[in-house]
Amino acid sequence: MDRRKFLVNLGRGACVLAIGGVTYRVIKSQLNPETAGPSTRFVWAIDPHKCTGCGICETACVRTPSAVKAVNDQKKCSFCVVCYGHISDKQIASDKIMEAGKRVCPHNAVLRESYSGTVDGTFIYSIDDKLCTGCGKCVKNCKEKGTQSMFLIIRPDLCIACNSCNIAAKCPEKAIDRVWFGPEDDFKGEYALESGQY
Numbered sequence: 001m002d003r004r005k006f007l008v009n010l011g012r013g014a015c016v017l018a019i020g021g022v023t024y025r026v027i028k029s030q031l032n033p034e035t036a037g038p039s040t041r042f043v044w045a046i047d048p049h050k051c052t053g054c055g056i057c058e059t060a061c062v063r064t065p066s067a068v069k070a071v072n073d074q075k076k077c078s079f080c081v082v083c084y085g086h087i088s089d090k091q092i093a094s095d096k097i098m099e100a101g102k103r104v105c106p107h108n109a110v111l112r113e114s115y116s117g118t119v120d121g122t123f124i125y126s127i128d129d130k131l132c133t134g135c136g137k138c139v140k141n142c143k144e145k146g147t148q149s150m151f152l153i154i155r156p157d158l159c160i161a162c163n164s165c166n167i168a169a170k171c172p173e174k175a176i177d178r179v180w181f182g183p184e185d186d187f188k189g190e191y192a193l194e195s196g197q198y
């Protein structure tokens with residue numbers, strides 16, 4: 001991964017935290033005054049401080065696969081050699097992680113990429129959202145043993161914005177609510193990165 005791509009991902013991480021994982025393009029289309037109606041100004045969102053990664057998000061969503069996906073906030077991640085969202089066996093030798101590390105994700109959706117180029121250096125962890133089913137296992141592990149950089153989001157481009165979210169009704173932590181987002185939300189950072197200004 002080159003530096004620009006890395007910075008773009010950092011920007012994405014910040015954006016994700018600010019508004020719950022909406023990409024600039026999605027927001028842009030939703031905030032277009034020509035097409036945006038009042039209903040598009042509210043989205044269902046997960047409060048990462050309340051969510052425990054219990055697993056209900058994977059199965060309670062009316063969509064299959066779930067509109068809920070995991071993300072890794074690059075601003076909070078420590079780029080560790082051993083990531084608890086990635087593997088569950090801490091004692092494994094660094095050079096054996098990729099071939100023998102016991103994966104946390106049942107779908108192998110947590111990706112690990114060397115940033116420093118050395119087996120004991122820094123690593124970038126990201127989620128392949130095409131593989132992620134929103135089961136929350138990586139989030140739970142990262143929350144309990146890591147830096148809490150992984151969390152679940154409801155993707156507005158996948159969510160059909162049910163009038164009453166079935167996951168919100170079932171969430172034991174009451175972590176899901178409708179939230180307003182509007183032009184005042186800060187996603188200019190990512191736009192600047194994507195348009196090559198940094």
Ligand code: SF4
Pocket residue numbers: 046050051052053054055056057136152167170171172173174175176
């Ligand atoms: S149901 Fe609630 S606590 Fe469980 S994973 Fe979803 S948001 Fe988190």
Ligand code: SF4
Pocket residue numbers: 069070104105106107108109110127131132133134135136137138139
């Ligand atoms: S462990 Fe679950 S939530 Fe995490 S990336 Fe894999 S499928 Fe998604």
Ligand code: SF4
Pocket residue numbers: 044060061062063067068154158159160161162163164165166167168
């Ligand atoms: S509003 Fe509907 S589609 Fe969206 S996350 Fe909730 S149950 Fe899934």
